[in-house]
Amino acid sequence: MENLNKYYLRLCGWFPDIPEAIVSQLVIRQFEANETFIYKNQIFNHVLIILDGICNVINKTDSGTEVITLRLSQGDLIGVSEHVLHSMRYIASVKSCARLLVAELDTEEFNNWLYNYPCFVNFVLKNLVTRLHYTADLSANCQSS
Secondary structure, three states, X not given: OOOOHHHHHHHHHHOOOOOHHHHOOOEEEEEOOOOEEEXXXXXXXXXXXXXXXXXXXXXXXXXXXXXXXXXXXXOOEEOHHHHHOOOOXXXXXXXXXXXXXXXXXXXXXXXXXXXHOHHHHHHHHHHHHHHHHHHHHHHHXXXXX
């Protein structure tokens, strides 16, 4: 895998309140294009921060058709819904569209960051609000089409 320093620097830029020594402990994972790396109903154990690339959140309809419900990219989070809902399992599948790099936080570390670093809370809230508006806009466009 390429030099990861630029990704740790990006994380430090996003989270200036978090000491670099803590940020540098995060595991960075890479997924190849078209790789499903989270499966619906798989045991939930990590929140991921997308550092580079694009992925799709996929759900199945009752008839079994796969539907892309969200497209995520740099700065987006995966697993926050599961964390907030105290879900034991992922509620959707996630598949990379291109090579994808993510930083991985276990649920304990995610909680620690939420409780101790306001910049991280703001980052998470911004991400959730952006998704809410995206979903509302998509719903309005679908209803008017």
